[in-house]
Amino acid sequence: MKKLVSAGEILVEIMAERIGQSFLEPGPLVGPFPSGAPAIFIGQAAALGQPAGLIGAVGKDDFGRLNIDRLRALGADVSAIAVYEGHATGTAFVTYRPDASRQFVFNIRNSAAGLLEMNDAAKRLLDGADHVHVMGSSLFSERATEVALAAIAAVKAKGGTVSFDPNIRREILQASGMRQALDQVLAQTDVFLPSGNELFLFSSAADERSAVGELLERGISCIVLKKGADGAAYHDRRGMVALPGFAVEEVDPTGAGDCFGAAFVSFWLRGAAPADALRIANACGALAVTRKGPMEGIHRLADVEAFIAKAGAHA
Numbered sequence: 001m002k003k004l005v006s007a008g009e010i011l012v013e014i015m016a017e018r019i020g021q022s023f024l025e026p027g028p029l030v031g032p033f034p035s036g037a038p039a040i041f042i043g044q045a046a047a048l049g050q051p052a053g054l055i056g057a058v059g060k061d062d063f064g065r066l067n068i069d070r071l072r073a074l075g076a077d078v079s080a081i082a083v084y085e086g087h088a089t090g091t092a093f094v095t096y097r098p099d100a101s102r103q104f105v106f107n108i109r110n111s112a113a114g115l116l117e118m119n120d121a122a123k124r125l126l127d128g129a130d131h132v133h134v135m136g137s138s139l140f141s142e143r144a145t146e147v148a149l150a151a152i153a154a155v156k157a158k159g160g161t162v163s164f165d166p167n168i169r170r171e172i173l174q175a176s177g178m179r180q181a182l183d184q185v186l187a188q189t190d191v192f193l194p195s196g197n198e199l200f201l202f203s204s205a206a207d208e209r210s211a212v213g214e215l216l217e218r219g220i221s222c223i224v225l226k227k228g229a230d231g232a233a234y235h236d237r238r239g240m241v242a243l244p245g246f247a248v249e250e251v252d253p254t255g256a257g258d259c260f261g262a263a264f265v266s267f268w269l270r271g272a273a274p275a276d277a278l279r280i281a282n283a284c285g286a287l288a289v290t291r292k293g294p295m296e297g298i299h300r301l302a303d304v305e306a307f308i309a310k311a312g313a314h315a
Ligand code: ATP
Pocket: 167, 194, 195, 196, 225, 226, 227, 228, 229, 230, 231, 232, 245, 246, 247, 248, 250, 253, 254, 255, 256, 257, 258, 260, 281, 282, 283, 284, 285, 286, 289
């Protein structure tokens, strides 16, 4: 089976307990939960049985250990996660606004994650990789961007493939050169996985159909649009497939896009038909939102299949 690798931020997430809770005064918090978009992605891919590894950096502290233990338990290759003494693992504090939008306070660049580098362990992991997944949020510094671009170059040199989720987090992506970095990744992307308005950051077209058409012309093999509770749509040069979302009670939306992407890419790598990959991805995205904490809703393949079968029986 093909091995997939991602590189980027490993964090713990700490969440305000109440909707609309302000960070300007003390209030109840829940967590720490293991997190970081590429970590969620790799954890979910591993849970589906895909060989998957992460290039990352944590501090020599309990937050780092929480993340490594969780990824290992899910079956991920953690050999390229560096542990730095004297540096703290990254953190993300999140509070949900009444309109369902989120406010984040990140500490990434100045945490152990800021030390991310293409070291020997990372090179070894890439030696055995067939596919690289890039999260836009992982391009949080020049150094992190260099790692992502080097990972792409390493798999492309062997005929491997690339997927890209813009996963725009305004709070992280203020670094200069960001725009150029996002475009550089997109130019090398086979599978593009934007959500919401992210599609329009990469196209001058005003409507979805034209934007998708323009990006396919530029050489992207397929585009998968994530649409939250409404499901997702797949586009390639031959046509499109759209599937509605599974009906679930949303407890915490963070991580849905990462779990969705991991499932789609894993099944795309296995050569599944687009509709089949989309169905599994929709199921993993839906299951992800049913638990508080971005990685708590990761399910193994047998459980995802049982969820789909049950939903089918009720449809
Ligand atoms: P993230 O917050 O992780 O960045 P995203 O914005 O990248 O998420 P979404 O479109 O919110 O991505 O979610 C990804 C996928 O998860 C959706 O396409 C859908 O399949 C599933 N999903 C998300 N929210 C729900 C929901 N409330 N009910 C059912 N499925 C959902």
